[in-house]
Amino acid sequence: MENHYLPTSLGMYLNYLIVGMSIIILPQNMDVLARQWQTTLGGVAVVISAVGLGRMLVSLASGILSDRLGRRLFILLGAGLLIVFFGGALVCHSLTGAIILATLLGVGGASLDAGTYPALMEMFPDHQSTANVTLKAFTSIGQFTLPLIISLLVARHWWYGWSFLLCLGILIGDTLFLWRFSRFPAKSTRKTTAAVGPQPTVGKLWVDGTLFAVFAYAANGVFLLASIWLTKYGQDVVGLSDGSARALISDYSVGSLTCVFLTIWLAHRGVRDIQFLIVYTVMSFSSLLVLYLFPTPVISTLMAFVIGFSAAGGVVQIGLTVMASFFPNGKGTVTGIVTTAASVASFTVNLIAGALATNLANVMLLDVGLAFMGVIAATLITVRYHKLFGPVTVRTVVSK
Template sequence: MKNQYLPTSLGMYVNYLVVGMSIIILPQNMDVLAQQWQTTLGGVAVVISAVGLGRMLVSLASGILSDRFGRRLFILMGASLLLVFFGGALVCHTLTGAIILATLLGVGGASLDAGTYPALMEMFPQHQSTANVTLKAFTSIGQFTLPLIISLLVARHWWYGWSFLLCLGILIVNTLFLWRWSRFPVKSTRKDKVKVATQPVVRGNLWLDGTLFAIFGYAANGVFLLASIWLTKYGQDIVGLNDTSARALISDYSVGSLTCVFLTIWLAHRGVRDIQFLIVYTVMSFSSLLVLYLFPIPLISTLMAFIIGFSAAGGVVQIGLTIMASFFPNDKGTVTGIVTTAASVASFTVNLIAGALAANLANVMLLDVGLALVGVIAATLITMRYRYLFGTGNAQTVAPKQSET
């Protein structure tokens, strides 16, 4: 608690509270935004996919530039681009303008990732994994609270824009704090990398294992994105829930995500290995999505929303990155970039496919089931490769340096 960077880290966590809201603010306001932007639900899906396009375009480059120019610059840049999105979305009345704003949101998110994850690892070198997983917790808190706020706005017939203004207000105050009073560690020297040479040389095959992790990153990111974006509309149109109950599915989903974050940390400290989490969570994700698709009734949808959030959005991507680091102990940056790029491609392409299927939301859920099945297959093959390389599976893993958020 005496760490001098605690205030700065809190500011970075607050950024990810807003990032969590930004992930679902478009789908939560899908109908009214379709009218404002003079388009259809499919058009809004294209706008949502543009967020992934923005991330895909800059995710690799922003990480490299963050090493060169510092973390603070990219954190402030990312927060500023989020400000542009939340402010611009309220005054935009064209689909083209909305796509541009969504692309800037994606660029802003990638910039925040490039600055925040390395900064947290430098601020808390003895607790890197916990520091990064806590970002996931704040993201989930944002995803949990926003549907409740929007439900209140809808119930009282208030202007939808108050949800955007809330995010805008939090960001303005937080960005001013980070700009004026934040403190960051002095940039480490390249000599620190000499320590890598002391690590055990246990290497995977870059083409085989790299491809498996890329497929896993694509599938895992696509699963939780589709669920977080389309769960509310699926609840309304297929399950037959009213507006408030359908929005509550996202809150159930976020509670599941938060529960998984804390349970995973607790179990990891008691000896449960990352590779065990990986296969269990991916199977749970596939099973819960399949049940939701086959039995779209209110009680099951509520329970499955919690389990989907637990298994698909509770840190499984971070777990995958941690395992990947054990496959390539001397090339963490390279292989992390591969998975991060795959996740960004998923953010862009999966939403485009979902938009084309949006006429029947059952097909969107079936797409999510298919992605989850791909994730199970990839996780199974990764587990087989893990056992082949490490035998009993007692290899020491390290905390991931980047995430999909």
């Protein structure tokens, strides 16, 4: 890794610590926000779906423009919009205003993705998958930490807004650092890197692009439904106490972090990205199915860990890295395609879940169906990978 990019990469990773918190900060505060916005839990679900709408509107364009205008612009834009969301949510008292803020959060997240993923792949070309999966580690740390903070606030009867202010403070400091001190590969360097060496486009856009889009839709839908509804599922279906139900998200996040570190360790020992892809999607489907069929306290705790491991441990980031191998000369555009599909999932899946929220078992069944879709897509991607790149074996890694 090029050491002069490490400070910048750490700043980008810190952004994703807050992204992890932003994913679950609305569902973790559902009841109090419903009262503040003068709506119901279904209304909060609509607000959450607006995050996906914001992402959906700009993801593809952001990815394409990132290839042309550079990564720094979109990273700073994304962080700025997240600052607007966290600050605005504290003073918003209407459902309409909350939807607008959530849409801006989605636009900000898409902008961050469009700048961050390609930048990391360009900064660390020999460790692209590791660099992207590490983003997931920071996202998972955020998801693990926030429920603990909120549980403390609830137990002490403190104001819920302290969790928003914490995110706001970290974001402002990190954005100022990236604005003043960040370093990125120059556009000319990126073009030169793309031109040197055997990097032809080997995939067919309408075949492989569609498969990766379906995979991203399913994988992101599984991840979002689990992270958003697992706490409520634990309370209403499993029958857990408030504290125990919130702990499911922490178990889920521990599973995610465990997967990140295991994936990095195995990748450095020769296991290929495409091999992770199929194994993790099958694990995700199996664990969700078990949780749906056997909603007991012990099973829910174990499966929360496995779901976090398989669905939230970097499988979307691995899929993005695999797709970049099919289309190596347009990493921003590839990111845009994947994040657009993920954004469509974020919007539509949350709307469907909101309609099913009167019976949370049905929400979990929806998650099972999405996981099965992901298994089918990952299987077809693996077939295409074998056809284009030949048989896949574990690489022999020689320690120096």
